[in-house]
Amino acid sequence: MKSNAVRTMSIAGSLLAASVTVALGTASAQPAPLQEGGGALKDRRIGYVLTHKYWAVYETEGAKTECPQGFNDGPREQFKKLFDDGKKRSIVDAQLKREGEQWHPTTAPESFVFKEAQGNVSYGLNLDGKIGPEDFTSPEGEKGIDNQLYRVIGCIGHYRTMGTINHFENLFMRSYDDARIVIELTEVDDLKNDDSVVVTTYRGSDGLLQDATGEGFIPGGTQRVDLRWGKEYVSKLKGKIVDGVLITEAADRVMLPWGVTFGTSGYHVFRGFELKLKLDPEAAEGLMAGFVDVKAFNHHLNTSWSTHHHSYGQLSSPSQYKAMMRLADGYPDPKTGQNTAISSAVKVKFTQVYVQQPEQKELVSKQ
Amino acid sequence: MGTVALTSLLLAGCASKDEPENPGTPPRVRIITTQQYLNTVANVFGSSVNMDMKFPPLRRTDGLLSNGAALAGVTAGKIETFQRAASSIAAQVVSPERRNYLIPCTPADEKKADAECATQFFAQTGRLLHRQKLSDEQLNKYVTEANQAADQLKDFYAGVELTLESMLISPDVLFIVETSDEKPNKQGTRKLDAYSLASRLSFFLWNAGPDDMVLTAAEKGELDSERGMQKVVDAMLASPRLEDGMRAFFDDMLGFDDFDALSKDPTVYPFFTGATAADAREQTMRTIVDHLIHKQEDYRELYTTRDTFMSPALAPLYQIPASRGWTEYTFPEDSPRQGLLTQVSFVALRAHPGRSSPTLRGRALRERILCQVVPPPPPNVDFGKLNNPDAHYKTQRERVAVHLEDPACAGCHKITDPMGLALESFDGAGRFRTAENGATIDTNGELDGVHFTDVVGLGKALHDNPALPSCLVDRLYSYGSGGAAKPSDRPLLKYYTAEFQKAGYKLPDVLRTIVMSDAFQHVTDAKKVSTSEGRAPTEEIVIEETLPMVPPTTTVDTAAPATPVQTTAALTGLDKN
Known part of the structure; x- marks a missing residue:
């Protein structure tokens, strides 16, 4: 621009040209505006850390729609019904027998009536791409929602708002850094619309930054990727962003840390895992969904929470197992044809973080 | 090192012939501050002694809280606070897990008094806490008390505990009393006696009482000579305790005690938490210590530097990733964070709860x-x-x-x-906008x-403002000598500032200049001031909000005369903040 300006100057106007040049030179010497950070989306990357997770249960006022028959019984109620007939029994025949059924569950019928959630509205995603007779419709009206786990847990107090699992899984997740779930979006050109992004799930290792209200979380924290647990916790998904909503394709197997108190190493494995999250530079919110293996789910329940915990939320582990196996709708056993996994959805909230990869140390053998 | 260089180094710290005549400050009696007490006890008994305590706050006077230490009265309520602290410390010192290494001897019988062991302990500990060797009378009194208590309680350590508690709240420990040599010099001023000078040096540079090295120097008369002073001052400036001293000074100068009452509206600034405030204060302290003590750089560049330290709690506010713990960090060239004024500590502390x-x-x-x-x-x-x-x-x-x-x-x-x-x-919480x-x-x-x-x-303008280094010098001298500089001190402050400039505005050099000066080491006769002659209050009030006016109160400014006999001066003043 400067050279063109000078070229067009006549000799007579050289003095003026000089002044213009000086003016332009001065303008170009203006310092760049001060800036900080550069935003959450850096190098086409943005990360988020999980702050809220709830097994998706569609709740209506007083549970009148989904649980018109009331809630399920828990260990205490069932124990009373089983053994409150006045007969004298040994501990082995009573307490230990019932405890043992938790660890060796069967699909054999039992005398208790299991109360499944009613209705055809549920949170979740269409995991199989089909609209079947057992499928739900989302509260927003999307058909073909696969969430048979909701049928099982919808009328168990434990999983509902104010339920024990609902509360404590989140409390412990926030309190302990060793079950931190982090996702990072890469190859992002636009957080509003991008036809191709990559989502990677990680295990994080840093604390969450709670805000001054005590209810929210501060975006802009840092999560260092924790590879000490192995690369099983690292999964990649392809996705796209449409009108600010991230939608991923299904990943065959995604393993997520799901430990509860300090030192517990629980996890869940989702098959056909998908994410649908509304994104902004500070947070992400929506659903993660997939098929959970019924036996693994039951094992996680029993190893994470004791019977007295189950009792608080009226959750009978043997009864829940039977219901899960009955309603399982995916990943049939090649030999028996029996479905081994059940469709599920988790309502989630994430807060933006910077994801820090561990230092790559070269192997001595490669030096 | 060559002879010339060595000579220059030695001369650098000596009282310069350019130093203008100055009578020095009045001798003062100051009450020990919480941090000085904690630092001293930690230096004497080690950091394993847990001390979660806070003495009543001092009144900010002429820009510094430390000046308020010479205007302190002690009420029954304050004594209770001191006693609670002393009781806790004494119990920890004699506890079974600590007595073996904190008490330098073992009694012949734990259930009986042991005068020899008690003497050994109180002579050693009393010297450090009293900041001077105990007189035979003082030592005998402590040992007798310990013996009597041990006999009555049938427990040597219980006797030591009770007596140590009484020592920890004795006026000799709680008050820093300055006394001077008997004879005035030809200018009519008197040099602080060796123990008083040792305390003045130590509380100024370390924010703690003198240690064995400084007390020994005082006892040997080394502080009476320039060479001896030079040796002690060099050792003190090289000590890690200088960091404690300068942290206390800058925390005071910058008014960071205001952090104790800082709150932000969580609905306006949800990202500003208690952790943010604590780390913001610490970030600035780390920046100052690193810049001025570790790197020994130009004081003025504190207001333009992009070098600082970062913590995970602060990083989100600066919109950058963080590593675990505190790490060194340099802001990029186009960053608005250049200098102390742009750190969260300054812009968030000096703002309203919900707006800048x-x-x-x-x-x-x-x-x-x-x-x-x-x-x-x-x-x-x-x-x-x-x-x-x-x-x-x-x-x-x-x-x-x-x-x-x-x-x-x-x-x-x-x-x-x-x-x-x-x-x-920067908004009211210090976030860039x-x-x-x-x-x-x-x-x-x-x-x-x-x-x-x-x-x-703004940072550059401040860097070049002549009031910037002269203000530091003013505050350092006030802080070190225990009271605000007077108008008649202007030539002295000008001299300090000129020396500061010659030294490239390096903090250790100006500290050396001040403590080596005659003015720092000498005191004048305390002047009796009647209540009616009290000085006019220095007023500081918030511009945007009116503060409740505190009625004038009479406070005793306990000032020691040239001899150990003390005189008092009453002053009136208004609470400044």
């Missing part, structure tokens, strides 16, 4: 960093327009422009607002005739 404040920031800059006094608003000022919640003021620049409409306000706001407006790049309520923020400003367009320009 050019006036509070400008005033803090004037008063804390340039040692200038911003006059109070007239008593009949109408804050109505300023506090009008009418949202048509999009930016703080528009809001504070109201100040300039009223000539009664404009006079003072012209000296605070123009530089405070450059800091409008370029717009406020949709309007682009104009960060043009001016400081003492120097115009700038943004905070970086």
Whole structure:
């Protein structure tokens, strides 16, 4: 621009040209505006850390729609019904027998009536791409929602708002850094619309930054990727962003840390895992969904929470197992044809973080 | 090292012939501060002794809390606080897990008094806590008390515990009393006696009582000679305890005790938490210590440096990733974070709970960093327009422009607002911004005739402002000598500042200049001042909000005369903050 300006100057106007040049030179010497950070989306990357997770249960006022028959019984109620007939029994025949059924569950019928959630509205995603007779419709009206786990847990107090699992899984997740779930979006050109992004799930290792209200979380924290647990916790998904909503394709197997108190190493494995999250530079919110293996789910329940915990939320582990196996709708056993996994959805909230990869140390053998 | 270099080094710290004559300060009696007490006890008994305590706050006087230590009375309530601390410390010292290494001997029988062991312990500990060797009478009194208690309780350690508790709250420990040699010199001033000088040096440089090395030097008469002083001062400046001392000084000078009462509206600034505030204070302290002590760089560059330290709690506010713990960090060249004024500590502390404040920031800059006094608003000022919640003021620049409409306000706001407006790049919690309520923020400003367009320009203007180093010198001398400098001290302060300049504005050098000066080491006769002659109160009031006026109170300024006999002077004053 400067050279063109000078070229067009006549000799007579050289003095003026000089002044213009000086003016332009001065303008170009203006310092760049001060800036900080550069935003959450850096190098086409943005990360988020999980702050809220709830097994998706569609709740209506007083549970009148989904649980018109009331809630399920828990260990205490069932124990009373089983053994409150006045007969004298040994501990082995009573307490230990019932405890043992938790660890060796069967699909054999039992005398208790299991109360499944009613209705055809549920949170979740269409995991199989089909609209079947057992499928739900989302509260927003999307058909073909696969969430048979909701049928099982919808009328168990434990999983509902104010339920024990609902509360404590989140409390412990926030309190302990060793079950931190982090996702990072890469190859992002636009957080509003991008036809191709990559989502990677990680295990994080840093604390969450709670805000001054005590209810929210501060975006802009840092999560260092924790590879000490192995690369099983690292999964990649392809996705796209449409009108600010991230939608991923299904990943065959995604393993997520799901430990509860300090030192517990629980996890869940989702098959056909998908994410649908509304994104902004500070947070992400929506659903993660997939098929959970019924036996693994039951094992996680029993190893994470004791019977007295189950009792608080009226959750009978043997009864829940039977219901899960009955309603399982995916990943049939090649030999028996029996479905081994059940469709599920988790309502989630994430807060933006910077994801820090561990230092790559070269192997001595490669030096 | 060559002979010439060595000679220069030795001479560098000596009292210069250029030092103007100065009678020194009056001898003072100061009450020990919480941190001085904690540091001293930690130095004597080690850091394993847990001390979670806080003494009553001091009154900020002439810009420094430490000056308030010479204006302290001790009430029954305060004694209770001291006693609680002393009781806890004494119990920990004699506890079974610590007695073996904190008490230098073992009694012949734990269930009986042991005068020899008690003497050994109290002679050693008493010297460090009293900051001088105990007289035979003092030592005998402590040992007798310990023996009596041990006999009655049938427990040697219980006797030591009770007596140690009484020692920890004795006036000799709680009050730092300055005494001087008997004979005045030809200028009519008297040199502080060796123990008083040792304490003055130690509390100034370390914010703790003197250790064995300094006390031994005092006892050997080394502090009486320039060479001896030089040796001790060099050792003290090289000690890691200098960091404690300078942290305390800068925390005081910058008014960081205000952090104790800092709160932000969580609905406006949810990202500003208690952890943010604590780390913001620590970030600035780390920056100061690293810049001035570890790197020994130019003091003025503290206000332009991009080097600092970062923590995970602060990083989100600066919009950057963080590593675990505190790590060194340098802001990029185009960052608005250049210098102490742009750190969260300054811009968040000097702001309202829910919005920024050019006036509070400008005033803090004037008063804390340039040692200038911003006059109070007239008593009949109408804050109505300023506090009008009418949202048509999009930016703080528009809001504070109201100040300039009223000539009664404009006079003072012209000296605070123009530089405070450059800091409008930061909201009330210290987060960077370029717009406020949709309007682009104009960060043009001016400081003492120097115009700038943004905070970086403000930092440079401050760097070049002659009041910047002279203010530090003023505050250091006041802090070290225990009271505000007087108008007659101006030649002395000018001399210190000139030496500071010659040394490239390096902190250790100006500290050495001050402590090696005759003025620091000498005291004049304490002047009796009657209540009616009390000095006029120094007033500092918040510009944007009126503060409740505290009625004048009479406080005793306990000042020791040249001889150990003490005189008192009563002063009146107003609470400044």
